[in-house]
Every structure is written in structure tokens, then in C-alpha cells.
Amino acid sequence: MANAEVVLLDCWPSPFGMRIRIALAEKGIKYEYKEEDLQNKSALLLQMNPVHKMIPVLIHNGKPVVESLIAVQYIDEVWKDKVPLLPSDPYLRAQAKFWADFVDKKEYMGQKGEEQEAAKKEFIESLKLMEGELGEKPYFGGESFGYVDVVLVPFYSWFYTYEVSGNFSIEAECPKLIQWAKRFIAPLADTAHCPDALPLAYVDACLFVVKSQQFTMPSDLWSPLLAGVLL
Numbered sequence: 029m030a031n032a033e034v035v036l037l038d039c040w041p042s043p044f045g046m047r048i049r050i051a052l053a054e055k056g057i058k059y060e061y062k063e064e065d066l067q068n069k070s071a072l073l074l075q076m077n078p079v080h081k082m083i084p085v086l087i088h089n090g091k092p093v094v095e096s097l098i099a100v101q102y103i104d105e106v107w108k109d110k111v112p113l114l115p116s117d118p119y120l121r122a123q124a125k126f127w128a129d130f131v132d133k134k135e136y137m138g139q140k141g142e143e144q145e146a147a148k149k150e151f152i153e154s155l156k157l158m159e160g161e162l163g164e165k166p167y168f169g170g171e172s173f174g175y176v177d178v179v180l181v182p183f184y185s186w187f188y189t190y191e192v193s194g195n196f197s198i199e200a201e202c203p204k205l206i207q208w209a210k211r212f213i214a215p216l217a218d219t220a221h222c223p224d225a226l227p228l229a230y231v232d233a234c235l236f237v238v239k240s241q242q243f244t245m246p247s248d249l250w251s252p253l254l255a256g257v258l259l
């Protein structure tokens with residue numbers, strides 16, 4: 029049952045999709061990756077996520093699991109024998125879920141002008157809180173990579189965009205958090221999906237796109253953000 033058919037409807041720059049790709053890679057689960065054009069959503073996506081009509085959607089044995097936090101928990105429960113992501117202790121599980129929820133509510137910064145200044149302040153404050161939670165541990169999960177690490181690290185791929193658009197340095201504000209992100213980029217980059225056309229570690233994909241401007245954006249959804257930053 030656990031190893032039956034797994035399909036992921038996704039869009040490669042999505043930090044939410046990255047969470048699921050990382051969880052599947054950590055667990056060593058083979059799956060079919062289906063890239064979605066978010067401007068022209070497939071009938072399968074609309075059928076599998078009729079409520080939100082969003083990626084990512086994990087399809088396991090033909091049944092959809094939507095919302096990335098829920099999908100990562102589902103993966104952890106179904107493939108529980110390998111690389112546990114959530115702690116087994118109920119209190120620590122609750123804490124991990126709290127921080128994952130915090131990330132979902134805070135780690136986004138897309139506004140411009142005065143609103144952007146307020147968003148930037150809030151964003152930095154939230155990163156500092158995350159940094160405090162990390163403390164001296166190598167990972168949010170403690171000695172090993174865990175649920176909160178999976179949930180937060182995809183946003184690292186967007187940090188450069190945020191920095192350029194907000195004219196600030198996240199590393200200057202939160203050096204320990206950047207050290208944490210850099211600690212496991214290399215192993216993740218080996219295992220996670222990245223389209224063949226992009227010979228990049230997926231976590232560095234956005235950074236590379238911004239720096240080189242060599243690629244046509246695969247999705248019009250996120251290109252306006254980058255274009256707004258760059259042009």
C-alpha cells in the first residue's frame with residue numbers, strides 16, 4: 029500500500045511543492061512528477077484539488093492529499109519506517125507543528141513601497157524568531173533534519189529575491205539561519221527534482237535566474253515578482 033503509485037502535481041519554483049519533493053526524497057520514495065502550467069491548469073489538477081485549485085497535490089493510489097504541510101505529515105505517517113520527520117513525543121510534535129504553521133503564516137514578502145517596508149520588518153522579525161527557535165541546534169529537528177526544516181528551507185531559494193526587492197541582507201540580520209540553510213543545501217540538491225533544462229540545484233534556482241536572467245520563466249505566476257525586482 030505505502031509503495032503504490034505516487035504522483036506529484038507541482039510547479040518547480042514553488043516552495044510548497046519543494047517541501048513535498050524534499051520529504052519524498054528524504055524517504056526515498058519514487059514518484060511521477062507532473063509540472064503544472066498555473067496559467068492553464070490541467071484537468072487533473074482541477075479534479076484533484078477542486079477547492080483551492082492549487083499545486084502542490086500529492087496523489088497516492090489515485091487519492092489526492094492537498095496542502096503542503098498536510099502532505100508532508102501524510103508522507104511521514106505512511107512511510108514511517110524511514111527517516112522520521114516529526115518527533116514521536118506528542119509535545120515535541122505539537123511544537124514542530126506550531127513552528128510549521130508559523131512559517132506558513134509569516135515567510136512571505138511580496139509587497140512594494142511603504143507596505144513593503146512593513147512587510148520587510150515583519151519578515152525579519154519572524155526570521156529572528158525562527159533563528160531563536162533553532163538556537164544552537166544544527167537542525168530544527170535537533171541533531172537530524174526534521175519537519176520544520178523541510179517546511180522552512182524551500183523559502184531559502186526565495187531569499188535572494190527578497191533581498192534584492194527589499195534592499196537588505198538576510199545574512200546580516202540572521203547569520204545563524206543562513207548557516208543552517210547552507211548546511212544541507214548540497215545533499216538536498218542531489219535528490220530533489222529539477223527540470224532537466226535547468227542544470228541547477230533547485231534551491232539555488234531562483235537565485236540563478238535572478239542573477240543570470242538566462243531563462244524564460246516556466247510560470248507566469250512568479251515572473252512578475254522577479255520582473256518587478258529586476259526591471
Ligand SMILES: N[C@@H](CCC(=O)N[C@@H](CS)C(=O)NCC(=O)O)C(=O)O
Nearest residue numbers: 042043044066082083084095096097
Ligand atoms: N497553502 C498551500 C499553498 C499552495 C500555493 O500557494 N500554491 C501556488 C503556487 S506556489 C498555486 O498553486 N497558485 C495557483 C493559483 O493560486 O491559482 C500549500 O501549502 O500547499
